[in-house]
Amino acid sequence: MEYLTRIYMYGGVSVKDVESSKFIKAYAEHLKRGDKFKEPSWVDIVKTGFTKELSPYDRDWYYIRAASILRRLYIRPFTGVGGFKKIYSKKNKIRVKPSHYNKGSGKIPRSILHQLEKIGIVKKTKKGTRKVTSLGRKEMDAIALKIHKDTQPKKKEEIDEIDELNEIIEETKETKEEEKEEEKEN
Numbered sequence: 001m002e003y004l005t006r007i008y009m010y011g012g013v014s015v016k017d018v019e020s021s022k023f024i025k026a027y028a029e030h031l032k033r034g035d036k037f038k039e040p041s042w043v044d045i046v047k048t049g050f051t052k053e054l055s056p057y058d059r060d061w062y063y064i065r066a067a068s069i070l071r072r073l074y075i076r077p078f079t080g081v082g083g084f085k086k087i088y089s090k091k092n093k094i095r096v097k098p099s100h101y102n103k104g105s106g107k108i109p110r111s112i113l114h115q116l117e118k119i120g121i122v123k124k125t126k127k128g129t130r131k132v133t134s135l136g137r138k139e140m141d142a143i144a145l146k147i148h149k150d151t152q153p154k155k156k157e158e159i160d161e162i163d164e165l166n167e168i169i170e171e172t173k174e175t176k177e178e179e180k181e182e183e184k185e186n
Contacts, residue, residue: 013145015074022147027067028060030143036119037066040111049104051092066112070132073122074140077131084109 015023031037039062046055048065058064072087073079088104113130116122121136132140 013141013148015071015140015144018144018147019151020071022151023144024064024067024071026143026147027070027140028063030139031063031066032060037063037115039063046108047105048108049088049090050102051090062108062112065108066116069109069112070116070121070136070140073130073132074137078125078127078129080129081106081110081113083129 043062044055047053048056048061069084072084085103085106088109089102090104091099092102093099113122116136117124117130121133121139122130123133124130
C-alpha cells in the first residue's frame, strides 16, 4: 500500500484524466487479483436487468460492473442503489408492442457496494448514499497513473532511436535486394 500512496503523491493524475474503458478493465483486473473482493455464488445465473433474457457471457462481468460502479462514484459521489438502477436501465423492446423503459437490477449494485464497504473503498453517508473513501481514491488514482504512463506518447529520444533502427532496417533491405539483382544478372 505504501507504493500506491507514493505514486499518488507524485503522480498528479486522477481517474478523470484516463479513458474510461481502459480504467474499468484495469480496475476490474485489480479487483479480480485481490483477495478481498469475491463474486457471489449466483453470478453465473443472474440477469442484469428485467429487459435481459440471459446472464452475461463474460465470466468477469461482475468485476467489470464493480469497477464501473466505483468509477461512477468517483466522478459523481453520493449516488445510491436507485441511481445505479437508473444508470444501468434500458428500453424493453417487445416485438410489435411499443418499447418501455425498465430499470436495471438492484441486487447487483447493492451487493457490489456492500463488498466495497467491507473492503473500505466506499463508505455510506448519513443520507444512505455512498461515496469513495480517501483510501479508495488513492488506489484508483494509482491505477489511473499507471494507465496514463502506459498510454503517454514516447519521449523524443526514444522516437529518434526507433527512427534510426527503421533506417538501418531499410538499408539492409535495400542491400539484400541489390544482391539479389546482381545474382540474377550473373
